[in-house]
Amino acid sequence: MGHSLKRKEDARFIQGKGHYVDDVKLPGMLYMDIVRSPYAYAKIKEIDISEAMKVPGVVAVVSGRDLEKYNLHWMPTLMSDTQMVLPTDTVMYQSQEVCAVIATTKYAARDGREAVRVSYEPMKPVIDPFKAMDPAAPVLRTDKPGKKDNHIWHWAAGDKEKTEEVFSKADIVVKEQMHIPRIHVASIETCGCVADYDKVNNHLTMYMTTQAPHAIRTVIALVAGHVGLTEEKVRVIAPDIGGGFGGKVPVYPGYVIAIAVSFLVGKPVKWVEDRSENLQADSFARDYHITAEMAGTKDGKILGTRFKILADHGYTDASANPSKFPTGMFSIATGSYDYDTTYMECDAIYTNKPPGGVAYRCSFRVTEAVHAIERITDRFALEVGKDPADLRMQNFIKKEQFPWKSPTGWIYDSGDYHAGLEKAMEALNYNDLRREQAEKRAKGELMGIGISTFTEIVGAGPSKDFDILGIKMFDSAEIRVHPTGKAIARFGTKSQGQGHETTYAQIIAEELGLPAENIAIEEGDTDTAPYGLGTYASRSTPTAGAAAAMAARKLRDKARKIAAYLLEVSEDDLEWEPGKFFVKGAPEKAKTIQEIVFAAYTNHPQGMEAGFEATHYYDPPNLTFPSGAYICVVDLDKETCEIKVRRFVAIDDCGNIINPMIVQGQVHGGLTQGIAPAMYEELIYDEQGNILNGTFMDYLVPTAVESPKWETGHTVTPSPHHPIGAKGVGESPTVGAPPAIANAIVDALAPYGITHLDIPITPYKIFKALKEKGVF
Amino acid sequence: MHPLADVWANITNPDKIVVCVPGASLTEMVDNDNFKGEVELKFGPVKAKYGGNIAFLERNAETYSMKMKGSGTDVKGKGGADMLLNGVLTEKDGGTEVSVTMDVTVQGMLAQFGSRLVTDATNHVFDQFIKNFKAQLEGKEVDNSLSAGAMVGSMIKGIFGSK
Numbered sequence: 001m002g003h004s005l006k007r008k009e010d011a012r013f014i015q016g017k018g019h020y021v022d023d024v025k026l027p028g029m030l031y032m033d034i035v036r037s038p039y040a041y042a043k044i045k046e047i048d049i050s051e052a053m054k055v056p057g058v059v060a061v062v063s064g065r066d067l068e069k070y071n072l073h074w075m076p077t078l079m080s081d082t083q084m085v086l087p088t089d090t091v092m093y094q095s096q097e098v099c100a101v102i103a104t105t106k107y108a109a110r111d112g113r114e115a116v117r118v119s120y121e122p123m124k125p126v127i128d129p130f131k132a133m134d135p136a137a138p139v140l141r142t143d144k145p146g147k148k149d150n151h152i153w154h155w156a157a158g159d160k161e162k163t164e165e166v167f168s169k170a171d172i173v174v175k176e177q178m179h180i181p182r183i184h185v186a187s188i189e190t191c192g193c194v195a196d197y198d199k200v201n202n203h204l205t206m207y208m209t210t211q212a213p214h215a216i217r218t219v220i221a222l223v224a225g226h227v228g229l230t231e232e233k234v235r236v237i238a239p240d241i242g243g244g245f246g247g248k249v250p251v252y253p254g255y256v257i258a259i260a261v262s263f264l265v266g267k268p269v270k271w272v273e274d275r276s277e278n279l280q281a282d283s284f285a286r287d288y289h290i291t292a293e294m295a296g297t298k299d300g301k302i303l304g305t306r307f308k309i310l311a312d313h314g315y316t317d318a319s320a321n322p323s324k325f326p327t328g329m330f331s332i333a334t335g336s337y338d339y340d341t342t343y344m345e346c347d348a349i350y351t352n353k354p355p356g357g358v359a360y361r362c363s364f365r366v367t368e369a370v371h372a373i374e375r376i377t378d379r380f381a382l383e384v385g386k387d388p389a390d391l392r393m394q395n396f397i398k399k400e401q402f403p404w405k406s407p408t409g410w411i412y413d414s415g416d417y418h419a420g421l422e423k424a425m426e427a428l429n430y431n432d433l434r435r436e437q438a439e440k441r442a443k444g445e446l447m448g449i450g451i452s453t454f455t456e457i458v459g460a461g462p463s464k465d466f467d468i469l470g471i472k473m474f475d476s477a478e479i480r481v482h483p484t485g486k487a488i489a490r491f492g493t494k495s496q497g498q499g500h501e502t503t504y505a506q507i508i509a510e511e512l513g514l515p516a517e518n519i520a521i522e523e524g525d526t527d528t529a530p531y532g533l534g535t536y537a538s539r540s541t542p543t544a545g546a547a548a549a550m551a552a553r554k555l556r557d558k559a560r561k562i563a564a565y566l567l568e569v570s571e572d573d574l575e576w577e578p579g580k581f582f583v584k585g586a587p588e589k590a591k592t593i594q595e596i597v598f599a600a601y602t603n604h605p606q607g608m609e610a611g612f613e614a615t616h617y618y619d620p621p622n623l624t625f626p627s628g629a630y631i632c633v634v635d636l637d638k639e640t641c642e643i644k645v646r647r648f649v650a651i652d653d654c655g656n657i658i659n660p661m662i663v664q665g666q667v668h669g670g671l672t673q674g675i676a677p678a679m680y681e682e683l684i685y686d687e688q689g690n691i692l693n694g695t696f697m698d699y700l701v702p703t704a705v706e707s708p709k710w711e712t713g714h715t716v717t718p719s720p721h722h723p724i725g726a727k728g729v730g731e732s733p734t735v736g737a738p739p740a741i742a743n744a745i746v747d748a749l750a751p752y753g754i755t756h757l758d759i760p761i762t763p764y765k766i767f768k769a770l771k772e773k774g775v776f
Numbered sequence: 777m778h779p780l781a782d783v784w785a786n787i788t789n790p791d792k793i794v795v796c797v798p799g800a801s802l803t804e805m806v807d808n809d810n811f812k813g814e815v816e817l818k819f820g821p822v823k824a825k826y827g828g829n830i831a832f833l834e835r836n837a838e839t840y841s842m843k844m845k846g847s848g849t850d851v852k853g854k855g856g857a858d859m860l861l862n863g864v865l866t867e868k869d870g871g872t873e874v875s876v877t878m879d880v881t882v883q884g885m886l887a888q889f890g891s892r893l894v895t896d897a898t899n900h901v902f903d904q905f906i907k908n909f910k911a912q913l914e915g916k917e918v919d920n921s922l923s924a925g926a927m928v929g930s931m932i933k934g935i936f937g938s939k
Contacts, residue, residue: 038884094884122849688881689883690884692887
């Protein structure tokens, strides 16, 4: 542990030898393509398949009416809402699945799709979530008996009365309305599957792009149990995955249709989305409209916060949060600051937009929360006339206050926020930058410095609070060490590029003293791996990583017994150093772990179970709370409003680090996905519900060209409750970067009276804001 | 200079006005106010053919104001388009001042793939409509065909040349 071991999985990835869903080719396999709705809201008058059936190779066209015969036309979402698999009457959003074309080749399926004629009767869609709340707005979910509005649920946390009191008495109250835009994970690999139903054995093998194979198996069994697909008849295999970021957690209609078709025709069916389908129809992330307020004293002490959210969920609530947390971990929005009063509430709304609300590389709505608190903290600093760094230092929870109970009830495990910010400020000579900024301002030049000092909440989670569809959010590891001292370990998680094959091996190597290269890691096959809830929300290291350490410790205990037997001493006389047990005071009397393992199969003590295997299901006692201090420096061109990120320093604290190189890689990727919504990405819909940037021509994913040079570093505050003191890290940069960038840009514009700009902040948005202030 | 009566006659005559819309043709007369027709639009590489209804919502000879609505769906079921044309004529110095507005709403594939182009292309359609309408009043032959190349060409000119 702590070494930058090169990633074991990269040998196959960099040689193009990864094995993805689209690489699965089975004899007799059929291909599926999907006809999608051009309208955001319309009645389906007729689906004419006659021309499509004439296309050579087309085998069938499946509609909602066909699935209705088997009661497979609706499915539950992970949030216990309902969603159409295929519509029977009405389409609810643009790009919704309308019917599926099955053919003998991919191209025939696409030709068939083009030949299907669907007549629609368009209706006026509800796109704006604020208008959807209007009592006069049409009720969209008429499929729900008695539904009289477009409201989904209300959620609140904190103390309303106390907050009102603090706000009414405070010297200073600041308030901003912010939109955290609807964005998309846009992973390199789109979603897809091969559903392979074997009629003879009544068995389904599902190769699928999923971050949570076991949960999917259970869901399939719950949905299709009535047609005979009970859980032991279902095997879900998630092969290599080309990026998930939360987008491969939900169950999309395409998967279910492929299963239904394979079940009906008895042949394997492959479905792989194209790029536009992925961007337009699969789960979006964010889309929170937040009114953020902060109350405090004139000298900069934060006294309270208040957040009111309108959450646009689209057609159905298909987000992927733990059951008890409809807004995910938004209640971390009180931030890294020491105060005791907050109130936050959220109303979730249906609109005619695609469903989703997945945690895009963030632990369940933490990105929204961190943006709100970090932006409003800067706004407060501006109001009281304090440097945002000084104001943060003044308000940080102190190192000695941990474990610290937040106003919404979270127990922050550990942190050293002052050290993190100091390190980031030193890295770029903060005070010099402020001097430079003052000089530039005097000359009328635009330069800004933005800070974000965030607290993340990852590793869901303790079983008393965390479940998805009732299944507790533990995770698991099973280690089998073979007689020759080489091992295979299997997990309930699923890497999508995080490097589990390397980091898990490092954890086991650390605990058991076997070389990491002798430990094979396997995930993603429900027939072989122990049950687990999968990989998302930076939970793999906090849960499955801990399970690996615990299972390895069980084996070490067994190894001690065997060593004592082999060395003919008492267990208490043995001492461990990674790789061997030796007799206290006689280090030459030792047994290596390899010798001990061999004995477990060849010469094990009487009364002991043979073999060398252990399994552990780890139920974390608490979440882990990584943190970070990010500082961004921008220069704005006053003529063109072009934004140049000059410096970006990211100091992360993710506790003990397993592999520094992998952490740095995670941080680089996450920061790039953080600059994305800050400056480029937003899914834009017009009043008709048309997506206006449904391809990568218009939806701007940052590339190497747009990415600044990331300067990374870390502080180490171990998690006190995690077996190896580690916290999650994958999502910290995505969560922490957007407010640092937004704060920097707003800081540059502050002399003109600009106090807030919604992300993505584009040159055009800056131009408009400056124009409003009379600059142009 | 065209007298008000002549302009009014043209703008309220379906056979005359529809052919001024680039890419449009009348296919059937349902009754005095309602017609069936087709419009073909090309936005760069994206081509869509809409079939639908055209209706005169208003033809008021006293105020010289008219409203025409066309709504169509893509013949392949990939979307739809609505167009609302408002025209008001006033006499001015023996000639006619024509005030026309055209609202075009597109839904579906064209709106998605053509989002960067639709506004410019719609403006172009409108300019061509005005040009055709003038030519028609002058007794010239109206060419309402629309080639993709020409549209993209003139849009590029519009973006890089004249603005």
